[in-house]
Amino acid sequence: MSFRPIALAAALFGSFTTQVVQADTALLLVNDRYLYAQNLRQARPIEQLHARLRDAGFRVILVTDGDGDDLREGLDRLLQADEDERILIAAVGHFARSETDSWLLGTSVNRPSLASVGGDGLSLSVLLEVASNAPGRAIVMLGLERRQIDLGVGLGVGVGRVDAPQGVTVLAGTPEDLAEFTTAHLLVPGTNLAEALSNARGLRAFGFVSAALPYLPAANVVPGPYYPQPPAPGPSLPGADETALWNAAVELDTLGAYRAYLNRYPAGFYSVDALARVYAFENDPVAFAQAAEA
Structure with a gap:
């Protein structure tokens, strides 16, 4: 198939x-x-x-x-x-x-x-x-x-x-x-x-996130040239403490554990994955209820 x-x-x-x-x-x-x-x-x-x-x-x-x-x-x-x-x-x-x-x-x-x-x-x-x-x-x-x-x-x-x-x-x-x-x-x-x-x-x-360059230009405005700007800093390679906290969050696999990781490392190496797991808990009523009881 x-x-x-x-x-x-x-x-x-x-x-x-x-x-x-x-x-x-x-x-x-x-x-x-x-x-x-x-x-x-x-x-x-x-x-x-x-x-x-x-x-x-x-x-x-x-x-x-x-x-x-x-x-x-x-x-x-x-x-x-x-x-x-x-x-x-x-x-x-x-x-x-x-x-x-x-x-x-x-x-x-x-x-x-x-x-x-x-x-x-x-x-x-x-x-x-x-x-x-x-x-x-x-x-x-x-x-x-x-x-x-x-x-x-x-x-x-x-x-x-x-x-x-x-x-x-x-x-x-x-x-x-x-x-x-x-x-x-x-x-x-x-x-x-x-x-x-x-x-x-x-x-x-x-x-790249700019306050000066909209994705679609305003009406009646001719878009100007793009001048390179330094990109917003991305997550660097994780240190031992961050890796340990992430591994603990994965092992616990609870809403609170992933939120704790994001609170400490909001732009961390695993932040995108942690955010996805928080969303999954919050959009699954059964998992959310179980997480609240944990």
């Missing part, structure tokens, strides 16, 4: 939209139905963004329930579009991480290891490098939902360290929060991104 026909149908739909719209490009990678892992339950809001993005003037490439080849095909279509004005990438699904990179996993993945994950998924570092073709106006969104998946040697669950290239903004949070932020702020011309993020519920930002 394979979900590849679904992914290809979505890709064909993306091809149709490219004939209608002339500017800006969005790539939506939405995996929620997995053959050998728990399905995701909150991915739909990102998939539903395609209509809003088209209305905002984006060519939309949509891949749903794709295996590793489908994900790479979608990214290749973005690369072939030669977009250098404005890029938005959203990735939702199971993620795996190593010490040096993270991957969005394809839906046919079955206990991938560090040796095989390059074929089973799509590298986050490659996604970020492609996004950097539009510096200053490049958004990469990572939709996080904690669901069960078995991984092989050399991999951990979730997203690891995020090293955003210069001019690339990375946002991490639940698919619902990311979709809401996109429609309420990113697609509103002239929005002060730094201010909007400071007030955003539950989102974590890495890399």
Whole structure:
């Protein structure tokens, strides 16, 4: 059994939209139905963004329930579009991480290891490098939902360290929060991104965040050139104390333990994964009740 026909149908739909719209490009990678892992339950809001993005003037490439080849095909279509004005990438699904990179996993993945994950998924570092073709106006969104998946040697669950290239903004949070932020702020011309993020519920930002350069220019304003700025500091490699606290949080596997880690290391090496696990508890009534009793 394979979900590849679904992914290809979505890709064909993306091809149709490219004939209608002339500017800006969005790539939506939405995996929620997995053959050998728990399905995701909150991915739909990102998939539903395609209509809003088209209305905002984006060519939309949509891949749903794709295996590793489908994900790479979608990214290749973005690369072939030669977009250098404005890029938005959203990735939702199971993620795996190593010490040096993270991957969005394809839906046919079955206990991938560090040796095989390059074929089973799509590298986050490659996604970020492609996004950097539009510096200053490049958004990469990572939709996080904690669901069960078995991984092989050399991999951990979730997203690891995020090293955003210069001019690339990375946002991490639940698919619902990311979709809401996109429609309420990113697609509103002239929005002060730094201010909007400071007030955003539950989102974590890495890399380029500017108060002076909106993602979409204000009406009747010609966008100026992008001048590189130092990226926001990302999480450094974890020290022994941080690693010990994180390992303890994973072993306890409670809402309080993950919150304790985030309180002490809000921009830590494991902060994205910790945030995803907090969201999972808060959006699962049974788990939330059990955590409250722990």
